[in-house]
């Protein structure tokens with residue numbers, strides 16, 4: 001099930017995707033994506049974006065979505081995507097990893113992203 005965090009604002013949705021990453025339909029790995037303006041315009045926040053979608057590791061996904069919190073906490077980050085965008089490999093969304101939070105410029109502790117609330 002896709003994340004229930006429904007947002008209306010594109011900038012907020014883009015920030016969630018940047019901090020949480022996405023899963024393909026295989027649903028087992030968190031990937032990084034860089035989307036075109038056209039893809040962002042097509043993507044209904046909280047729903048699937050139907051592909052093909054090029055992931056930062058070079059794979060192509062038939063569709064992507066931001067997964068629910070259990071996956072965001074526990075799924076491994078794709079090593080290819082980590083290498084491509086300069087994050088350490090590990091488990092969980094970058095937002096939930098202390099090492100990645102430093103790279104993102106987020107405070108060390110807590111799951112929030114500052115003024116934006118994802119709950």
Ligand SMILES: [Zn+2]
Nearest residue numbers: 031057078081
């Ligand atoms: Zn990947």
